[in-house]
Amino acid sequence: METRDILVKLKNGDISVEEAEHYFRRKPFEDMGYAKLDTHRKTRSGFAEVIFCSGKSDNHLLQIFGKLYEEDGEVFGTRASKSQYELIREVYPETQYDEISRIIKIEKTDKKKQGKIAVCTAGTADIPVAEEAAQTAEYFGSFVERIYDVGVSGIHRLFSKLDVVQSANCVITVAGMEGALASVMGGLVDKPVIAVPTSVGYGASMHGLSALLTMINSCANGIAVVNIDNGYGAGYIATQINRLAVKEEK
The missing domain is CATH 3.40.50.1970 (Rossmann fold)
Structure with a gap:
């Protein structure tokens, strides 16, 4: 969740002070051993971390994709192959893939352009x-x-x-x-x-x-x-x- 979402939930009484405090005490990255996902990037820069898919092992890509999706409710990857898409779609059926740009994503549908x-x-x-x-x-x-x-x-x-x-x-x-x-x-x-x-x-x-x-x-x-x-x-x-x-x- 984003910082603003946490504060709104706290204001509305949807979460306790302790739950909000737990969120803000988290490290600004998710250490997965083989990768350190910058979960704080959107707060700092306004843009969430994006996955460069080319060259990643199937297991690493799948885990990274899942963690970023869990964090933000959407996820975006570039230079993905068709086989990488098929791998991810088995776990996340809502995943979209464009063969021309080689972009793979799960995107929120309520965005205003x-x-x-x-x-x-x-x-x-x-x-x-x-x-x-x-x-x-x-x-x-x-x-x-x-x-x-x-x-x-x-x-x-x-x-x-x-x-x-x-x-x-x-x-x-x-x-x-x-x-x-x-x-x-x-x-x-x-x-x-x-x-x-x-x-x-x-x-x-x-x-x-x-x-x-x-x-x-x-x-x-x-x-x-x-x-x-x-x-x-x-x-x-x-x-x-x-x-x-x-x-x-x-």
């Missing part, structure tokens, strides 16, 4: 990374507009959606090949642009390095760059920016 983040891709092949970004932002409470396949080889496609992009509090631009879309976007909007290079491209793209170098050398202003294929990182930062914008509006 606030503000607006635009997630744009240069091509269709960039969508898996874009979906990781979009679904991360949605999980953390942001409203997301998806604008896919609007790269520089047909820039008129982007112009047809420019009003939607310009109305967002933050723009995530996902591109492989030479990564030029981020520079174009930076010259068209007055909001922060988070550029995500992808490993999409032919040999000289060097698995995303060409797009990364283009993005970090952009002459356009207001562009920040995350690591190659790091949709999660982009969705997280965009949500932080979106939350600030929502606070300002209030």
